[in-house]
Amino acid sequence: MSPLNRFLHRPETLAGAIILGVLFAMALFASLLFPGDPQAIAGPALLPPFHDWSLPLGTDRLGRDVLAELFHGARTSLAVGLAAAAAALLIGAVVGTLAGFAGGVVDEVLMRITDAFQTVPSFLLALAFVSVVGPSLGVVVAAIALGAWTGPARVARAEVLSIRERDYVAGARVIGMHPLEIAFREVLPNALPPVLALSSVIVAAAILTEAALSFLGLGDPNRVTWGGMIAEGRTVLRTAPFLSIVPGIALVLTVLGVYLAGEGVVETAAVRRSLS
Amino acid sequence: MSLLSVSNLTKHYRRGGTTIAAVDGVSFTIEPGETLALAGPSGSGKSTIARLVLRLIEPDAGNIQFKGDDFLALNGAALRARRARLQMVFQDPLAAFNPRATVARVLDDPLRIHAIASRVERPARIAALLERVGLTADLAPRSIHEISGGQRQRVAIARAIATNPSLIVLDEAVSALDVSVRGQILELLLDLQARERIAYLFISHDLGVVRAIAHRVVLLDAGRIAESGDARAVIDVPQSAIGKALVAAAPTLNRTHLQDAS
Numbered sequence: 189m190s191p192l193n194r195f196l197h198r199p200e201t202l203a204g205a206i207i208l209g210v211l212f213a214m215a216l217f218a219s220l221l222f223p224g225d226p227q228a229i230a231g232p233a234l235l236p237p238f239h240d241w242s243l244p245l246g247t248d249r250l251g252r253d254v255l256a257e258l259f260h261g262a263r264t265s266l267a268v269g270l271a272a273a274a275a276a277l278l279i280g281a282v283v284g285t286l287a288g289f290a291g292g293v294v295d296e297v298l299m300r301i302t303d304a305f306q307t308v309p310s311f312l313l314a315l316a317f318v319s320v321v322g323p324s325l326g327v328v329v330a331a332i333a334l335g336a337w338t339g340p341a342r343v344a345r346a347e348v349l350s351i352r353e354r355d356y357v358a359g360a361r362v363i364g365m366h367p368l369e370i371a372f373r374e375v376l377p378n379a380l381p382p383v384l385a386l387s388s389v390i391v392a393a394a395i396l397t398e399a400a401l402s403f404l405g406l407g408d409p410n411r412v413t414w415g416g417m418i419a420e421g422r423t424v425l426r427t428a429p430f431l432s433i434v435p436g437i438a439l440v441l442t443v444l445g446v447y448l449a450g451e452g453v454v455e456t457a458a459v460r461r462s463l464s
Numbered sequence: 465m466s467l468l469s470v471s472n473l474t475k476h477y478r479r480g481g482t483t484i485a486a487v488d489g490v491s492f493t494i495e496p497g498e499t500l501a502l503a504g505p506s507g508s509g510k511s512t513i514a515r516l517v518l519r520l521i522e523p524d525a526g527n528i529q530f531k532g533d534d535f536l537a538l539n540g541a542a543l544r545a546r547r548a549r550l551q552m553v554f555q556d557p558l559a560a561f562n563p564r565a566t567v568a569r570v571l572d573d574p575l576r577i578h579a580i581a582s583r584v585e586r587p588a589r590i591a592a593l594l595e596r597v598g599l600t601a602d603l604a605p606r607s608i609h610e611i612s613g614g615q616r617q618r619v620a621i622a623r624a625i626a627t628n629p630s631l632i633v634l635d636e637a638v639s640a641l642d643v644s645v646r647g648q649i650l651e652l653l654l655d656l657q658a659r660e661r662i663a664y665l666f667i668s669h670d671l672g673v674v675r676a677i678a679h680r681v682v683l684l685d686a687g688r689i690a691e692s693g694d695a696r697a698v699i700d701v702p703q704s705a706i707g708k709a710l711v712a713a714a715p716t717l718n719r720t721h722l723q724d725a726s
Contacts, residue, residue: 355559358520362552363574363623364544374562 195456204448207441214262222256226412230256234428248420248431258438260412265442268329269395275333276390280340281376281383287341288348288379289371299345302338310335314397318406325408328401332394339390340383347379381457388450392443399439414439465532466493467630467663468517473526475512475687486512487523488687494631497661501674501695503710504684510667513684514635517665518552519543531630548578548627555636557616561608567594567619568604574626593622598652614645618652625656633665638673650677671714675699683707 196202218226230243230253237246237254245254287298305313314331321327351357352375360370401407402415414435421431475487487509494500502510515521517528519535528535530550538546554560561570571590575581581589591601597618603611611619617637624632634653638646654677656662668674674681678695685706691698702708 355554355556356562358515358518359552359554359560359623360562360573361520362518362547362550363627364547364577365573366544366577377564378562 195452198452198455200448201452201455204445204450204452207445208449211262211266211442211445214259215266218256218259218263222253222259226256226260227252234424236428237430237434245434246428246430248417249424249428254417254431254434257412257417258414258435261414261417261435262438262442264325264408264411264413265395265398265439268325268332268398269391269442269446271329272332272336272394272398273387273391275329276336276394277340277383277387279333279337280342281344281380283337284341284344284346284383285348285371285376285379288345289352289367289375295345298341302341305335306338308335311397311400314401315404315406318401323401323406323408325411328398328407331401332397335397336390336394340386343386344376344379344383347382348375351375351378384457385454388447388454391450392446395439395443395446466529467496467498467531468494468665469527469529470513470517471527471529473513473516473528474524475509475516475521476524485687487516490526490682490684490687490689492682492689492692494663494665496630496663497657498680499657499664499666499678501666501668501678501681502684503668503671503674503681504690504706505710506669507686508684508706509687510669510684511635512687514552514633514665514667518547518550518633545578548574549630550633551624551627551629551631552633552635553617553620553624553637556640557613557620558609560620561616563609565608566604567606567608567611570608570619570623571604571626574623578627580627589626593626594619596625596656597622598648613641614649617641617645617649621649621652621656625660625662628660629662631663631665633667635667636669637666639668639670646673653677669710671699671710683710 196205229251231240231247231251233247233249233251235243235247235251238244239246243253243255245258248254248257283298283302287295287302313335317331317334318327321331348371357370357374360374365374398407399413399415399418402413403419405416405419407413407416417435418432421428421435425432470493471491473487473490474485477484477486490509490513492500502513504510512521516523523536530546533546535546568587568590571593572586575586575589587604590604594601594603599615599618599622603615603619608616608619620637638649641649650673653664657664664677666674666678675695680693681695681698682692683690683698683702683704683706685704690706691702691704698707699711702711
């Protein structure tokens with residue numbers, strides 16, 4: 189069985205892949221299907237869903253198209269989630285590799301910094317960071333990555349500690365390879381699989397953190413976000429609960445899809461590793 | 465002047481409150497083009513000496529002179545440059561290579577690091593190296609785990625000779641190979657030595673192999689030198705207790721003795 193077949197063979201993975209596929213399609217085609225500003229007023233305010241088929245999911249307090257907002261919000265959620273997770277994995281892998289490979293004082297310093305970051309709740313850290321620097325997409329990504337890199341760093345360090353004792357690392361030293369090249373070309377690629385296994389959890393957590401920040405009004409104000417939509421709907425929660433429920437469901441499905449597909453990738457990779 | 469001169473080499477390991485001397489005051493020399501064998505039971509410090517000589521671990525005391533320079537005084541870029549002349553072949557040919565590497569990449573690294581060949585010349589150099597160790601150039605794009613154990617050890621030797629070293633440390637380099645392949649690899653090593661005057665520090669627990677390939681032998685016991693001298697003389701008539709025990713424990717060797725006597 190090819191890896192792709194094995195990947196799609198598991199029903200939960202398939203479900204995750206379909207959800208993610210739909211989400212990516214939404215993000216990609218958002219400006220094609222809903223050209224123009226999704227924050228522009230499209231009809232009467234507080235139109236309930238499934239009443240007017242030109243506005244299938246109704247409108248919010250200001251008369252903005254909820255479906256258009258949902259599509260454009262998928263972009264922000266995915267972009268922030270993936271970018272923050274990628275940044276967190278990159279920082280974590282580099283810090284963990286340097287700490288594990290160098291050892292000694294470098295290891296102590298880097299791991300105490302990691303401890304310091306880990307003791308502060310990551311959401312609080314993100315909140316503080318965005319409050320100080322100001323809300324924009326890049327800052328939100330950085331803020332989320334700031335709280336998420338410690339896990340990958342610890343896993344990478346543990347893996348590097350075992351790999352650096354292997355003969356091929358000694359072999360690389362014997363042929364005169366520079367220590368940095370050994371760390372990042374010989375050791376890091378072989379330490380990556382367990383680090384990447386964390387990615388599904390990190391992406392899911394990043395999407396949730398982004399939504400929470402937007403909910404508190406600390407998202408990029410020029411972009412539609414699902415968290416922002418939920419926050420908007422909060423004020424009319426009794427009369428128009430769909431305004432909070434629709435983006436809420438989208439958020440739950442996205443996190444579920446990311447997690448299931450991510451776990452599937454990890455399982456497939458694990459099988460391939462044990463086969464080779 | 466000796467190629468390698470090791471004197472009073474000492475390495476201790478501390479476990480809890482006790483100190484174990486892995487290597488305790490070992491001295492020996494290797495001349496250009498010579499094979500010196502380090503033999504001894506497991507735990508006698510053979511591999512620790514190999515790693516000390518290659519500066520993979522640092523000694524607690526002692527002196528290593530390589531080509532007349534104080535090898536222990538070198539650091540950083542100077543040490544890395546010097547490593548070109550002092551190479552190693554490991555016991556397990558699979559563990560000695562990055563599992564993601566291809567044959568070509570394994571041989572490309574030393575050529576690139578020591579600026580032996582430019583980027584365009586390297587493929588031809590790699591092909592030539594493969595041929596020097598009795599392999600064909602079409603092996604280059606293959607992955608390390610796709611080739612056989614014997615081929616892998618030949619690639620390891622090709623990597624070791626890529627930088628034209630004066631000394632190669634062979635740490636149990638043929639122990640993990642099956643008997644038929646072992647003979648071929650030993651012949652390759654002898655052939656390379658004859659052609660290029662490479663000296664070997666040959667580490668082995670197999671006295672039969674040592675007797676066949678080494679000029680001189682140092683027998684180790686618990687980190688100390690028990691006996692040393694001409695390989696055949698020492699193995700044929702061991703003087704030390706550990707030497708006698710090792711010879712008695714080598715079955716193939718006993719048989720040749722019986723044949724000699726009859």
